[in-house]
Amino acid sequence: MRAQVCIIGGGPSGLLLSQLLHLKGVDTIVLERQSREYVLGRIRAGVLEHGFADLMREAQCGERMDREGEIHHGFFIAHDGKLDRVDLARHSGGNSVVVYGQTEVTRDLYAARDRMGGKVVHNAEDVTPHQVDSDAPYVTYRAGDDVVRIDCDFVIGADGFHGVSRKSIPKGVLREYERVYPFGWLGVLSRTKPVSPELIYCKHDRGFALCSLRSQVLSRYYLQVPLTDRVEDWPDHAFWAELKRRLPDAVAAMLVTGPSIEKSIAPLRSFVAEPMRYGRLFLAGDAAHIVPPTGARGLNSAASDIYYLYHALIDHYERGDDSGLDAYSGKALARVWKAQRFSWQLTMMLHRFPDHSDYENRLQATELEYLFSSDKALGSLAENYVGLPF
Ligand code: FAD
Ligand code: DHB
Numbered sequence: 001m002r003a004q005v006c007i008i009g010g011g012p013s014g015l016l017l018s019q020l021l022h023l024k025g026v027d028t029i030v031l032e033r034q035s036r037e038y039v040l041g042r043i044r045a046g047v048l049e050h051g052f053a054d055l056m057r058e059a060q061c062g063e064r065m066d067r068e069g070e071i072h073h074g075f076f077i078a079h080d081g082k083l084d085r086v087d088l089a090r091h092s093g094g095n096s097v098v099v100y101g102q103t104e105v106t107r108d109l110y111a112a113r114d115r116m117g118g119k120v121v122h123n124a125e126d127v128t129p130h131q132v133d134s135d136a137p138y139v140t141y142r143a144g145d146d147v148v149r150i151d152c153d154f155v156i157g158a159d160g161f162h163g164v165s166r167k168s169i170p171k172g173v174l175r176e177y178e179r180v181y182p183f184g185w186l187g188v189l190s191r192t193k194p195v196s197p198e199l200i201y202c203k204h205d206r207g208f209a210l211c212s213l214r215s216q217v218l219s220r221y222y223l224q225v226p227l228t229d230r231v232e233d234w235p236d237h238a239f240w241a242e243l244k245r246r247l248p249d250a251v252a253a254m255l256v257t258g259p260s261i262e263k264s265i266a267p268l269r270s271f272v273a274e275p276m277r278y279g280r281l282f283l284a285g286d287a288a289h290i291v292p293p294t295g296a297r298g299l300n301s302a303a304s305d306i307y308y309l310y311h312a313l314i315d316h317y318e319r320g321d322d323s324g325l326d327a328y329s330g331k332a333l334a335r336v337w338k339a340q341r342f343s344w345q346l347t348m349m350l351h352r353f354p355d356h357s358d359y360e361n362r363l364q365a366t367e368l369e370y371l372f373s374s375d376k377a378l379g380s381l382a383e384n385y386v387g388l389p390f
Pocket of ligand 2 (some may be wrong): 045046065199220293294295296297
């Protein structure tokens with residue numbers, strides 16, 4: 001089998017690139033290890049920057065997002081029993097974010113790929129890139145007892161943090177930077193009215209909490225928990241009781257509780273792999289970098305990789321111009337590191353660090369006092385949260 005571009009990973013990065021390239025007449029195949037039901041069962045991101053939303057529209061996948069997604073012009077930070085609002089529109093020159101779940105983004109991308117006859121192979125086992133440092137790369141995968149070979153011009157590694165693509169780059173070429181945090185986020189999705197129409201990021205002595213939403217009838221809440229905790233340790237009543245303890249009283253009084261539809265724990269990690277290109281293999285999204293979810297940057301950083309890669313591949317196919325491909329890793333990483341910085345900063349500002357001294361705790365509190373006393377500090381927060389330009 002042959003495709004111009006073979007994409008490993010059928011998450012949002014891989015599907016979005018496949019869809020954008022298809023619209024420009026470039027032939028792609030997407031190889032996904034899991035079933036479609038499994039991919040669509042994962043509950044992850046909820047906040048999209050306007051650059052990501054624009055890319056979805058360009059991919060002809062923005063219709064439902066524009067109809068059902070919510071535009072948010074601000075969010076709250078709760079601390080010391082108070083609620084302070086970050087006015088994104090005011091502090092970022094009129095920008096906003098779209099609240100629309102990653103699950104729905106992925107569903108819309110799959111629907112578009114199906115509509116256009118896109119090739120997406122599910123349950124592809126043992127996907128392996130070969131000879132990516134040559135002019136004739138290929139990828140193999142196993143379907144039952146058959147091994148299928150796909151010859152291609154380029155291989156895109158969009159297979160997330162645990163994928164095979166990054167691992168196929170020789171150790172001597174790749175440099176990895178990592179920070180693991182001593183806690184995770186326990187997330188609950190529930191069919192209840194959200195406690196607030198805008199997100200609330202909550203700093204509390206018992207640990208961080210986040211009140212988010214998917215719609216005005218679907219809530220998403222998170223609690224900072226120790227890494228040793230398991231989902232079974234957190235029956236619904238315990239989750240709601242702990243969330244109430246961490247919210248300001250007036251907010252806790254408004255909380256509507258109900259059965260959880262999904263409950264999972266995600267560890268927090270910062271990670272970057274450099275470079276993002278090896279020969280004809282290009283990494284994109286979580287395959288190359290991870291952020292702690294605090295700043296809502298993960299999916300959005302994936303989208304900027306896809307933006308650069310899409311334009312670089314189109315320049316290659318339409319004009320024989322490889323300058324975009326040559327610049328890809330440097331350009332993508334420059335933006336990735338800014339997202340790393342922002343996510344790290346917000347994580348450090350809002351979580352409880354068990355090993356912090358009193359001095360560090362006072363400094364952390366001062367960060368928030370400074371933030372809400374300075375329009376310039378709020379401007380910096382808002383500019384990063386709505387997304388730096390691609
Ligand atoms: P993935 O979504 O991981 O997709 C990779 C795909 O590759 C998967 O479908 C996987 O099954 C497949 N795969 C893996 N290995 C192989 C293989 N060997 N062969 C074939 N296929 C393979 N980001 C935001 O921007 N905003 C938010 O609000 C936000 N909130 C988050 C909340 C939580 C709790 C979590 C966990 C993450 C959050 N993120 C957020 C991050 C965001 O979800 C990720 O950055 C995003 O999923 C990255 O997309 P991706 O396509 O690069 O990778
Ligand atoms: C959500 C996740 C985040 O990490 C975040 O910063 C905001 C919202 C969410 O899942 O809704």
